[in-house]
Amino acid sequence: xxxxxxxxxxxxxxxxxxxxxxxxxxxxxxxxxxxxxxxxxxxxxxxxxxxxxxxxxxxxxxxxxxxxxxxxxxxxxxxxxxxxxxxxxxxxxxxxxxxx
Amino acid sequence: xxxxxxxxxxxxxxxxxxxxxxxxxxxxxxxxxxxxxxxxxxxxxxxxxxxxxxxxxxxxxxxxxxxxxxxxxxxxxxxxxxxxxxxxxxxxxxxxxxxxxxxxxxxxxxxxxxxxxxxxxxxxxxxxxxxxxxxxxxxxxxxxxxxxxxxxxxxxxxxxxxxxxxxxxxxxxxxxxxxxxxxxxxxxxxxxxxxxxxxxxxxxxxxxxxxxxxxxxxxxxxxxxxxxxxxxxxxxxxxxxxxxxxxxxxxxxxxxxxxxxxxxxxxxxxxxxxxxxxxxxxxxxxxxxxxxxxxxxxxxxxxxxxxxxxxxxxxxxxxxxxxxxxxxxxxxxxxxxxxxxxxxxxxxxxxxxxxxxxxxxxxxxxxxxxxxxxxxxxxxxxxxxxxxxxxxxxxxxxxxxxxxxxxxxxxxxxxxxxxxxxxxxxxxxxxxxxxxxxxxxxxxxxxxxxxxxxxxxxxxxxxxxxxxxxxxxxxxxxxxxxxxxxxxxxxxxxxxxx
Numbered sequence: 001x002x003x004x005x006x007x008x009x010x011x012x013x014x015x016x017x018x019x020x021x022x023x024x025x026x027x028x029x030x031x032x033x034x035x036x037x038x039x040x041x042x043x044x045x046x047x048x049x050x051x052x053x054x055x056x057x058x059x060x061x062x063x064x065x066x067x068x069x070x071x072x073x074x075x076x077x078x079x080x081x082x083x084x085x086x087x088x089x090x091x092x093x094x095x096x097x098x099x100x
Numbered sequence: 101x102x103x104x105x106x107x108x109x110x111x112x113x114x115x116x117x118x119x120x121x122x123x124x125x126x127x128x129x130x131x132x133x134x135x136x137x138x139x140x141x142x143x144x145x146x147x148x149x150x151x152x153x154x155x156x157x158x159x160x161x162x163x164x165x166x167x168x169x170x171x172x173x174x175x176x177x178x179x180x181x182x183x184x185x186x187x188x189x190x191x192x193x194x195x196x197x198x199x200x201x202x203x204x205x206x207x208x209x210x211x212x213x214x215x216x217x218x219x220x221x222x223x224x225x226x227x228x229x230x231x232x233x234x235x236x237x238x239x240x241x242x243x244x245x246x247x248x249x250x251x252x253x254x255x256x257x258x259x260x261x262x263x264x265x266x267x268x269x270x271x272x273x274x275x276x277x278x279x280x281x282x283x284x285x286x287x288x289x290x291x292x293x294x295x296x297x298x299x300x301x302x303x304x305x306x307x308x309x310x311x312x313x314x315x316x317x318x319x320x321x322x323x324x325x326x327x328x329x330x331x332x333x334x335x336x337x338x339x340x341x342x343x344x345x346x347x348x349x350x351x352x353x354x355x356x357x358x359x360x361x362x363x364x365x366x367x368x369x370x371x372x373x374x375x376x377x378x379x380x381x382x383x384x385x386x387x388x389x390x391x392x393x394x395x396x397x398x399x400x401x402x403x404x405x406x407x408x409x410x411x412x413x414x415x416x417x418x419x420x421x422x423x424x425x426x427x428x429x430x431x432x433x434x435x436x437x438x439x440x441x442x443x444x445x446x447x448x449x450x451x452x453x454x455x456x457x458x459x460x461x462x463x464x465x466x467x468x469x470x471x472x473x474x475x476x477x478x479x480x481x482x483x484x485x486x487x488x489x490x491x492x493x494x495x496x497x498x499x500x501x502x503x504x505x506x507x508x509x510x511x512x513x514x515x516x517x518x519x520x521x522x523x524x525x526x527x528x529x530x531x532x533x534x535x536x537x538x539x540x541x542x543x544x545x546x547x548x549x550x551x552x553x554x555x556x557x558x559x560x561x562x563x564x565x566x567x568x569x570x571x572x573x574x575x576x577x578x579x580x581x582x583x584x585x586x587x588x589x590x591x592x593x594x595x596x597x598x
Contacts, residue, residue: 012467019420019470020427020447021463022455031467034525038468041526042409042481048488055486056493058340059310059542060297060572065339078203081187085201087434096429096436097446 007035103128104176105266108323112171115162122155122162122174126218129176133220133267136598141242142252142262144181145189146221151176154218161216171326171350173216178262180273181222182229183314184303185209192305193237194227196426196433196457206303207338208272208314208331215330220268223258227459228423229279229307231255232531235522236461243518244286246596247560250515253283259317260287265598270327271317276308277411278510278535280315281547285510285565288549288591290582292316292324295573296542297342299328300335306422308415309340311539320592321548321583325349328575344573356580359393363581364503368404369534375513381551381564382509388589389507389581397503401495406488407537412529413472413485414540420469423462428453464525493541500571505581509534510547510565514555538569545569548582549591563591 012032016023023031088095103125106114114120130148137143158174167173179185182192184202186209191197205213212219226236234242234257242257244250245265252261256273260283263271273280275293284291292315299314306312314331318324332346365386370379390396427450428434435443435452443449458466472481499506512533521527538545550566570578586592 007471011471015467015470015474018474019424019466020450020454021458021466022451023463027460027463031464034464035468035471037526038412038529039471041529042413042485045406045409045413045484045488046480048403048406048484048491050484050487050491053487053490055483056310056489056540057486059493059540060295060340060342062297062340062342067336067339074203078186081201081203082431085199085203085431087428087431087436094430097443097449099446 007032007039104132106269107319108171108175108269108326111175111269112173115174116168122158122218123152125174126151126155126176126220129220129268132265136265136267139243139248139598140245140261140265141240142223142258142265142267143178143221144191144193144224144239144258147188147219150188151218151220158216158218170215172212172330174218175270176218176220176268178220178223178259178268178271179209180225180256180259180271182225182274182305183209183272184305185219185222188222190222190305192228193225193239194462195238195459196453197305198433200432204303207300207335209303211331212272223262223271225258225273226255226461228305228462229255229274229276230419230461230465232278232282232528233257233521235518236459238459241518244515245598246288246562247515247558250517250558250562251286253286253515255279256283256315256317260284260289260291263287263317263319264289264596269319270323272331273315273317274304275313275315275539276311277415277539278532280317281510281535281545281565281567282531284317284547285563286515288563288594290318290321290324291547292318292328292575293545294328294332294575295544297340298344298544298573298575299331300338300341302335302337308418309422310414310418311542321579321586322350322353324546325353325579347576349576349579352576353579353583356577356584358389358581358584361394361505361581362397362503363389363394364397364399364499364506366399366401366404366499366506366508368401369508373512373533374509377553378509378511378513378564381553382507382566385550385566385585385589386507389585392584392588394581399499399503399506401499401537403488403491403495404537407492407540408529408532410485410488410492411532411536411540413481414489416465416469417472417482418469419465420473423466426454426457428457433457489540492537496541496543504577506569508567508569510567514553514562514564517557534567543569543572544575544578546578546582548585550589551591552594
C-alpha cells in the first residue's frame with residue numbers, strides 16, 4: 001500500500017522524463033502539489049476489500065476478438081493528406097533526427 | 101418559428117413536404133452562428149461552403165424521393181472537434197493538433213454522410229475531452245447560452261451550447277466520464293450516452309479507450325432516438341463493438357408502456373453534495389413518473405463513492421498511453437523544422453513538442469497515469485482501481501435484478517460560473533460524482549431536463565438535468581421512459597435569448 005506522501009520535485013522530474021514531456025520549473029512545482037493532492041484523494045480506494053475480486057478487463061464481456069490478417073488499401077487521397085501532415089518530409093517519407 | 105429553431109422531426113417533415121430546402125435551413129443555421137457565436141464561442145471551425153454543398157446534395161436526394169423515413173437527410177448538425185473528419189481540420193481543441201487534417205473519417209461520420217448529414221462545423225470542447233466545462237480548451241471557453249457568465253458544461257460544451265442556442269439541430273459529441281450528460285444538463289437538453297460498444301469509436305481522438313462513447317446531443321428524446329439508430333452498430337474497425345440488433349428506436353417510443361416499469365432510486369445519489377433545488381426537481385420528476393404508472397423502488401449502489409477515485413486512476417492511465425502518440429514526428433505541433441530550435445536530437449524533439457504542445461490538464465493526466473502505471477505503483481493504483489470497478493459494475497448488476505431503470509441527478513448543481521472551479525483540480529473532478537460509475541460500468545444513460553433553478557450566485561434561471569440509467573444495450577427502455585416524461589413535463593419549451 002502506498003503511503004500518503006508528497007510527490008517530490010525529483011519524482012515529478014522522473015515521471016516527466018518517462019512521459020517525454022519537458023516541464024518548466026514552475027510546472028514542476030505546480031504538479032508536485034497537484035499530483036500529491038489527487039493521489040491523496042484516490043487513497044480511499046485502499047479501504048475497499050478486493051480480496052478474490054477480479055479486475056475488469058473488458059466491460060461488456062468480449063473475449064479474444066480476432067480479425068483476418070489481411071491488408072486493406074488506404075485511399076490515395078488519404079495518403080496524400082497523411083504526407084501533408086508530416087512536420088518534415090523527404091520523398092514522401094517522414095524525416096526525423098538521427099535515432100542511433 | 102425560424103427554420104434553425106426546428107427539431108429534427110419538424111425539419112425533416114418540412115424538407116420532405118417541400119416547404120423549404122436544406123440549403124435554406126442550412127443558411128438559417130449559418131446566419132444564427134454568424135449572429136451569436138462571437139458571444140457563445142461554440143465553434144472552432146465553421147465549414148460554410150462544405151455545409152452548403154452537402155445541403156445541395158441533400159436537396160437533390162429529397163427531390164428524387166424514396167427517403168421519407170431518413171429523418172437526418174438534409175438536417176444540419178455540429179460535430180465535436182474530437183471526431184475525425186476527412187480533409188477538415190480536427191484539433192481536439194488542443195494546441196498539439198492545431199494543424200491536424202485527418203486522412204479518413206470516423207465511422208460515425210461515414211454513417212452520417214451516408215444518411216445525408218449537413219455538417220456546419222466542428223465545435224469546442226475541453227482539450228482531448230479532459231474536463232467538465234470547456235475551460236480546458238487550448239483555444240477559448242464556450243459560454244452557456246442561458247447565462248453567458250456560466251460554463252456550458254463539458255467536455256462536449258460546444259455541442260450543448262450550439263444545439264440549445266439553435267445554431268444547429270443536433271450535435272455529436274463523446275461521453276467518457278459524463279461529457280455528454282453533464283453539458284446536456286447544464287444547457288437543458290437531451291444527452292444520450294449509448295452502451296459502451298454500441299457505437300464505433302473508430303476515428304475518435306482516443307482518451308480512455310475502455311469508457312469512450314460517441315454520444316448524442318439533441319433537442320428532444322425522439323430526435324436522439326433517430327440519431328442513435330443511424331450511428332449504432334458493429335464495426336469491423338472497432339473490436340469492442342458488439343453484434344447486437346439495432347432497433348428502430350423512434351418507432352418504439354410510441355409503444356413504450358410506462359405502467360408497471362420498475363424504477364430504482366439509489367440513495368447514494370441523494371447526499372449532502374446535491375444542491376437542494378436540483379434534488380427537489382429530480383424528486384418531483386420521479387413523483388411524476390410514479391403518477392404516470394411507474395413503480396418507484398429505493399435501491400443501494402454501495403460502491404458509488406469510489407467511482408470518482410477509481411475513474412481518476414483508470415482514466416489518466418489510459419490517457420498516458422493514448423496520448424503518447426502525439427510526439428511531433430508524424431503530425432501535429434512539432435519542434436521539427438522550427439526556426440531557432442534548440443533541439444539537438446530525437447529525444448529533444450519529443451520533449452519540446454509535448455512540453456509546448458500539451459495544455460496543463462493533458463500534462464497533468466499524462467503525469468498521473470504514468471505514475472500510476474509505473475513500476476512499484478501499478479498494483480496499488482491501477483489494479484486496485486480495476487478491481488473496485490468490478491464492484492461498481494456488480495452494484496448495478498445486482499440493482500438491475502430488481503429494477504428496469506435507475507434515476508438519479510445528472511450533476512449536483514446547475515451550471516457554475518466560468519472560473520469558479522478552475523483553481524481547484526479536485527473540485528472540478530468532483531463534478532463527475534454522479535457520472536463516473538455509469539461510465540466505468542459501460543451502461544447506457546440519458547440526461548433529460550427536469551426543471552430550472554436560480555443559483556445562489558446568479559440572477560438567471562438555469563436548467564437542471566435528470567439521469568436515466570439502463571441495462572446494457574437497453575437504450576430503448578431509457579428512451580421510452582424519457583419520452584413519456586418529456587410528453588408530460590415539457591421543459592424544452594422554455595426558450596432563451598442570446
